[in-house]
Amino acid sequence: xxxxxxxxxxxxxxxxxxxxxxxxxxxxxxxxxxxxxxxxxxxxxxxxxxxxxxxxxxxxxxxxxxxxxxxxxxxxxxxxxxxxxxxxxxxxxxxxxxxxxxxxxxxxxxxxxxxxxxxxxxxxxxxxxxxxxxxxxxxxxxxxxxxxxxxxxxxxxxxxxxxxxxxxxxxxxxxxxxxxxxxxxxxxxxxxxxxxxxxxxxxxxxxxxxxxxxxxxxxxxxxxxxxxxxxxxxxxxxxxxxxxxxxxxxxxxxxxxxxxxxxxxxxxxxxxx
Amino acid sequence: xxxxxxxxxxxxxxxxxxxxxxxxxxxxxxxxxxxxxxxxxxxxxxxxxxxxxxxxxxxxxxxxxxxxxxxxxxxxxxxxxxxxxxxxxxxxxxxxxxxxxxxxxxxxxxxxxxxxxxxxxxxxxxxxxxxxxxxxxxxxxxxxxxxxxxxxxxxxxxxxxxxxxxxxxxxxxxxxxxxxxxxxxxxxxxxxxxxxxxxxxxxxxxxxxxxxxxxxxxxxxxxxxxxxxxxxxxxxxxxxxxxxx
Numbered sequence: 001x002x003x004x005x006x007x008x009x010x011x012x013x014x015x016x017x018x019x020x021x022x023x024x025x026x027x028x029x030x031x032x033x034x035x036x037x038x039x040x041x042x043x044x045x046x047x048x049x050x051x052x053x054x055x056x057x058x059x060x061x062x063x064x065x066x067x068x069x070x071x072x073x074x075x076x077x078x079x080x081x082x083x084x085x086x087x088x089x090x091x092x093x094x095x096x097x098x099x100x101x102x103x104x105x106x107x108x109x110x111x112x113x114x115x116x117x118x119x120x121x122x123x124x125x126x127x128x129x130x131x132x133x134x135x136x137x138x139x140x141x142x143x144x145x146x147x148x149x150x151x152x153x154x155x156x157x158x159x160x161x162x163x164x165x166x167x168x169x170x171x172x173x174x175x176x177x178x179x180x181x182x183x184x185x186x187x188x189x190x191x192x193x194x195x196x197x198x199x200x201x202x203x204x205x206x207x208x209x210x211x212x213x214x215x216x217x218x219x220x221x222x223x224x225x226x227x228x229x230x231x232x233x234x235x236x237x238x239x240x241x242x243x244x245x246x247x248x249x250x251x252x253x254x255x256x257x258x259x260x261x262x263x264x265x266x267x268x269x270x271x272x273x
Numbered sequence: 274x275x276x277x278x279x280x281x282x283x284x285x286x287x288x289x290x291x292x293x294x295x296x297x298x299x300x301x302x303x304x305x306x307x308x309x310x311x312x313x314x315x316x317x318x319x320x321x322x323x324x325x326x327x328x329x330x331x332x333x334x335x336x337x338x339x340x341x342x343x344x345x346x347x348x349x350x351x352x353x354x355x356x357x358x359x360x361x362x363x364x365x366x367x368x369x370x371x372x373x374x375x376x377x378x379x380x381x382x383x384x385x386x387x388x389x390x391x392x393x394x395x396x397x398x399x400x401x402x403x404x405x406x407x408x409x410x411x412x413x414x415x416x417x418x419x420x421x422x423x424x425x426x427x428x429x430x431x432x433x434x435x436x437x438x439x440x441x442x443x444x445x446x447x448x449x450x451x452x453x454x455x456x457x458x459x460x461x462x463x464x465x466x467x468x469x470x471x472x473x474x475x476x477x478x479x480x481x482x483x484x485x486x487x488x489x490x491x492x493x494x495x496x497x498x499x500x501x502x503x504x505x506x507x508x509x510x511x512x513x514x515x516x517x518x
Contacts (some may be wrong), residue, residue, distance in 0.1 A: 060419055080425035090420030094438040103434065107425035155424055 011066035028216035041202035044212030080155035089148035334394025346406025405447025409440025
């Protein structure tokens with residue numbers, strides 16, 4: 001496939017159960033191509049291996065079988081070109097917002113003055129100016145997330161991998177941050193990959209939604225989201241949005257039901273949404 | 274407030290017992306006599322001289338302990354191989370109380386000068402500092418390590434911008450414990466292996482049955498130990514990046 005930035009072929013991954021020592025398959029024979037510049041969401045029931053997949057794309061984990069290529073090169077280790085925004089953001093609590101955003105710039109060897117200037121540019125981009133000298137614990141959830149995004153963008157990444165970045169935000173902040181990220185995505189023109197279990201979010205933000213099977217994870221289907229761009233909140237009342245949501249809800253629901261039957265434990269309602 | 278009340282009651286009863294002639298002043302002199310001893314020893318600068326000698330030994334030992342324990346702690350925490358080599362050694366040496374090293378220190382360094390006592394404070398300060406640095410670096414959150422790696426951190430940045438600042442609250446706590454422990458042990462060392470310092474001062478006054486001076490030295494030891502601990506606690510609050518509850 002031309003224009004693929006990520007090429008994932010027949011990837012399998014299992015983890016050892018620490019108690020029984022049994023091997024627990026998490027991802028089984030998963031293949032996926034991701035086009036450069038796209039916004040892609042990966043959704044699936046809890047435990048379907050979507051975070052594992054993201055960690056493999058980020059280079060934190062190696063697949064047991066199969067290959068992951070980024071721009072034609074096998075992914076062997078983390079790299080700022082494919083940076084990750086973690087669920088809890090992973091901001092360094094001992095550094096200010098400025099210190100956090102400067103981190104990747106320092107890592108690529110910029111001089112202190114230049115470092116500061118570039119960092120301030122990204123801080124401004126996420127509308128966090130005035131909070132350069134605040135520490136993460138002094139910030140609200142939404143502001144922490146903005147700082148995390150500024151830091152990720154300061155890597156000048158080709159791909160931004162996001163692991164449920166909105167999980168700990170309230171609904172309003174979540175919606176605002178979704179729009180913010182879409183704005184940044186269209187500004188920087190890079191590839192964004194979002195792990196979520198929130199359907200509305202996936203449809204609203206993405207050009208393509210990948211639905212994963214229940215564990216062991218595999219791509220169940222890949223749905224093009226042919227909604228008008230740039231996406232504004234009005235898109236959510238588009239009839240096409242409703243149709244896509246109906247289709248994806250059914251698809252996801254089947255998988256969630258499998259996990260319920262499999263694990264015999266209730267899955268929170270929010271998962272089906 | 275309550276603390277002051279109980280202090281006054283104890284001191285009052287003690288003084289009262291002294292006045293009533295119930296106490297042998299050679300064994301337990303009343304507070305007024307100890308106060309008098311304070312005035313005398315402070316006036317000639319004797320007390321200050323001994324206190325500074327002890328402090329100097331504690332800080333010297335602590336300085337060398339930092340020099341050895343910090344890098345070793347970081348190394349042991351970040352390398353499984355180093356950990357494998359060090360652990361049995363540390364675990365065997367750690368239960369030996371620093372004061373049990375005094376005879377050896379006397380043999381190696383003699384009783385004149387500071388070297389024997391410096392060695393004892395080094396031994397005392399080393400273990401808490403090493404163990405706290407070690408566990409501080411071991412307790413770095415995986416999330417922070419992953420974040421640093423995905424932001425392109427070099428090994429140098431992982432150490433200086435992530436591991437050390439992340440471990441700093443632990444290290445300062447280790448520093449405080451080391452300081453307190455070294456302070457206790459320097460007194461022990463000076464009782465035996467020194468010709469100056471507060472430990473020496475209380476021992477020499479004991480041999481002259483000058484009990485008021487002995488207790489004056491003891492109180493000075495207590496007050497200095499207390500002040501050092503409070504000082505580092507301030508530092509801990511200042512340098513702790515953890516949000517305070």
